[in-house]
Amino acid sequence: xxxxxxxxxxxxxxxxxxxxxxxATREFGELSSTVKHTGALSxxxxxxxxxxxxxxxxxxxxxxxxxxxxxxAGGTREELADVLGVALQMGGGPSLMYAAKTLAAxxxxxxxQAAAE
Numbered sequence: 001x002x003x004x005x006x007x008x009x010x011x012x013x014x015x016x017x018x019x020x021x022x023x024a025t026r027e028f029g030e031l032s033s034t035v036k037h038t039g040a041l042s043x044x045x046x047x048x049x050x051x052x053x054x055x056x057x058x059x060x061x062x063x064x065x066x067x068x069x070x071x072x073a074g075g076t077r078e079e080l081a082d083v084l085g086v087a088l089q090m091g092g093g094p095s096l097m098y099a100a101k102t103l104a105a106x107x108x109x110x111x112x113q114a115a116a117e
Contacts, residue, residue: 001101003064003108010061044073048083055087055098063102064109071110080106 018025036043047069054062070080084099091098 001060001104003067003105006060007064007068007109010064044070044075047073047075048079051080051102052083052087052090055084055095055102056091058094058098060101063098064105067102067105067109071106075110077106077110 014025036046039046041049047066051063051066051070054066067080080103084102087095087102088099
């Protein structure tokens with residue numbers, strides 16, 4: 001899978017959705033921002049939680065978005081491996097498959113982030 005191309009396609013689809021239902025998507029964005037920037041956990045810690053849920057829910061675009069956010073927040077491949085282990089333990093075989101996809105996303109998207117800096 002070409003993660004950067006997939007993420008570009010998803011962003012295009014989301015822009016169309018934003019135009020179709022601007023109030024709902026704006027409210028969702030505000031909820032996301034509030035959850036991310038308030039409370040006891042750091043943004044990075046919350047992104048790890050979100051990534052684990054994305055793997056368990058088998059949401060490929062969510063995996064990509066949270067991998068990108070984690071790379072920007074200073075997450076490491078070693079931390080990712082720990083999260084993938086927990087996702088595997090909690091989700092069994094389906095999580096194993098999505099853990100492999102998530103590692104591929106990290107290698108493409110986090111590497112892309114490092115190259116941009």
